Amino acid sequence: MNVKWKYFSIRSMHRMAKITFHRIISSYSRTLHKSSILNYDDYTNKSFYDIGEHPYKRVWEITKLDFQRNRIRYNQAKYDYYKRRGKLTNMMKSVCDLELLPMECTVAIIGGGLVGSACAWWIKQRIRDDDLKVVVIEADSTFSISSTILSPGGIWQQFSCPEKVQMSLFTAEFLRNANEHLRILENDLPAFRFTPMNSLFLADNEEKANAMVQNHKMQTALSFKWSQVDLFLSDLGAKVKLLNNDELQLMFPFMRFGDIVLGSLGSENEGVFDGWQLLSAFREKNITLGVQYIKAKVTGFLYEWNNDQSPAKVLSERDQWKHKSLRRLVVDLIFTLMEPQVTDCAPRALYSYLFINCAGAWSGEVAEMAGFGLGEEVMSVPIPVVARKRYAFIFHCPDGPSLDMPYLFDPSGVWCRREGLGHLYICGKNPSWEEDNQIDHSNLDVDYDYFDTKIWPVLAARVPSFEKLKVKNSWAYYVDRNLYDNSAIIGPHPFHSNYYHCGGFDGMALQHGIPAARALMEQFLEGAYVSIDLRDFHLSRMLRGKTVKPECF
Template sequence: MSLAQQRLLRLSSIASSSTRTLHFTALRAWQGFENERHYEPGEDALKRTWHGLTYDFRRWKRRYQEARNDAFKRRHPIAHMKHSVMDHEVFPYRAEVLIIGGGLSGSSTAFWLKERFRDEDFKVVVVECNDKFPSSSSMLSTGSLAQQFSQPEHCEMSQFTAEFLRHSGKHLRVLDSEPPSVDLLPSGFLHLATTEESANEMREHWKLQLDKGARVSLLTPPQLREQFPFLNVDDVVLASIGLENEGSIDTWQLLGAIREKNLTLGVQYVKGEVEGFEFERSPTSPEVHSLIEDADEADEDKWKRQRVIGVHVRPQMTDASARPIRAHLIVNAAGAWAGKIAKMAGIGSAKSGMLAVPVPIEGRKRTRFVIYAPDVPVDMPFLVDMEGRLHCRQMDAGHTYVVDLIPTPEEDKAIDHSDPSVDYDIFYEKIWPQLVKRTEGFSTAKIKSAFTVLEDVNTFDSAPVIGEHPLYTNIHTMAGFGERSAMHSIAAARAYAERVYDGAYHTINLRRFDMRRIVKNDPIFEKYRY
């Protein structure tokens, strides 16, 4: 008899003589969540009723199997409780998806993830810091909604957002409460081209916009004088104006409606600040370790041989220490602070390789002035002048306007972006003379208030960064929208949910906006700014 057969015989005799039996549980890498089809009210009454009657039985069956396969018998097969009893009152320790940032982009991402996958065991946690909200773009955005762009994806995202906001009362309604309002003020954006070169570019972009279904009209100077006789267009060569799906919204009301809807869908908001990431490192083989001699090469090898498994979050309470939250997917939607969050994970800290490329998103200070101009006609369009740098929008149907001037790259370098104070010389020296030049009624305008906002600007090409990191594939970025956050965050979040669940984009293809273009130094420049 061989040695192996002798050991097997000895083990069988011990097991037969003992009153205990050995229990073995099969390893499961992922729980069998069922992706439930959701039926909107009035969509299909019979299927919706059948889904409501059968969903509880399928959930009970899954929980019963989980309890039976629990080696420690922590849950009873019949009275199976949830993992977290008081989920919204206890600081979480795990999540399927963890989103950093509770602004418009982060909350929209959580909304579309839970809207499509309405399983209460699929946990989505949003970590937000209250100290960042007063200066964030979600709080202080002008809420511009436009469809005139030079990139096709931007046109498609704006059109989807306009359709979503048109039916926001149905999408974001909570039970039997009143439908939320986003105060949509429809008005077309009037772009002015003062040179032949910019006029030719406007014609090419106009063709692209029409191909994507946008309704935009080109106007010559005589047509401008006929439609807007109060405008001075002596130096204008060509103009374009949106005929529909353009205007402005109240982003704070929209964000509040999305957050309330997320709470009913099971999204948990945590007040805290991310202080670092938690890694799981794979050991280096002795052969590879012997080949590493340089300290920088060893540090780079350390970053590559690890994966992110969670974050360390410090709750916003007195004398609280950072606590870990494990997660399968981590979405960096921190807005102006997205670049700093990515650097905590080592992205941009290496000397060479993939981790040497940072996430180029930084907070840029922008100053906006609220003025009262009683002598300006009420049919004043949303004006975009000075080759896209000067913007003048109505706040309501009266005579109150919000104006701002996008600085040139040289001016942007001279700005102290950490200083929240307002420089009124920008209005009196640069904005006001141009407004009076276009419309004489602005000569009696008075400043009512002014404020500064930190926009999440992608310093690489001013386009958003959407998608996973090439090395840390479970870290995804949803930031860098800049002044287009209000009009593109909702559409980008919906496309991101398609990418997560289906592995590909179905409605709007946003593959061009991931980190690969930054690694390959292939920028995407957008002509139109809002």
């Protein structure tokens, strides 16, 4: 009896010790590694853990990865020539690297707006590894003149090019599930608001009506891919229907359609959203994924000689560009770590393997810094993306329509939509090439005569209640316009394959920027477009003399 009692006691004590050890491990698991256990899936390539996996194994994997990460950072500090980082203090204390400016990175993204942040997000979604360092360079952290913030957000599918329709459909699907894509573990859902709103395009002659009919056949027969699964909207494509004059008058009795031949009305996957909320959600998510945002201004690019080529003395200056590779980016550091702000710093070189130009309206200037358009042969072709000013006016009309007011696109280029439910409306105009050349694009000053002469008469003729309105607010913003064919430039450079361009959307970056960023990720990692084929938007189309199909409206 005594032996059995002792054996039972020893076994019970051993079991209690195991339970106690398990409780200690569970309650103090945060002290066993440096990073937060809530963000374990943000540091590794594993996006999830299998159900039933033992907690001890999780702790072991997380601790091992933390030691590996700290060892890498210790070696980086040990061989740092400028001695800017301490060997122990350099170890990661948070998900955001607090270093002023890195010496090198894997991907350098120029422009921290929606397109640049979306590119960083897509790359980190595919490869969640600290060895793949993504740096986003943005000169203005307040985004005071960014098109992402100032441009009126909207999604519609009435395009003449099938790729643009597919990108709009994908953006609508992405925004529908934005809370799942951009949420941070154990945090509140991102503050994101999407307001569904139908878009109405009008044709005032037979030529535009015929083009609208042809585009309608293409729009309703499209589908797009999400990952490896085909998703079909309305079993065929976009939900867009054509309305004749009588049907338009019956559906929108507060408008006049005497000069209209045909109209195109979207009924699903269309609406407006706040670009600032979406950008904030992308930035917060990217920081948790290890993306580093730097407040700096790009001042130039540096090239290096290829290893298998002759030295510069043998080649003429005209032919040297053929034997050089784009390697370094020169930035003017204006980083703000603590107050006061650091200014007048000397430019620093950032070594990178891949450059993505997402500078928006200033992407053409950045491309010129790289020498595009200033050399010979292929390098003589510029990237003709320039900044063009547009106006947005908010007015109040107490007798105007409310929920039945669509996102109106008049044949004259004037657009108008409601803002909220307080009889407030936002309007503007997409000018023609002749009108665009008469606008002063050197500043963002608002010309109120433009509203009185170009916009208000058109709105009053279309909606009689708009004859009595009062302008409450207005602002000007820039769009990145491609002077070649007024369509975006997406893809690598024909000669320097490590330079990617993503710009020239002409105000469509809010609805086409996310799928365009995914296309760049696929081209970079897969070597081909998997979801939407955007080869027609490459810069090489300018070398072949081809253009993207122009928009009819």
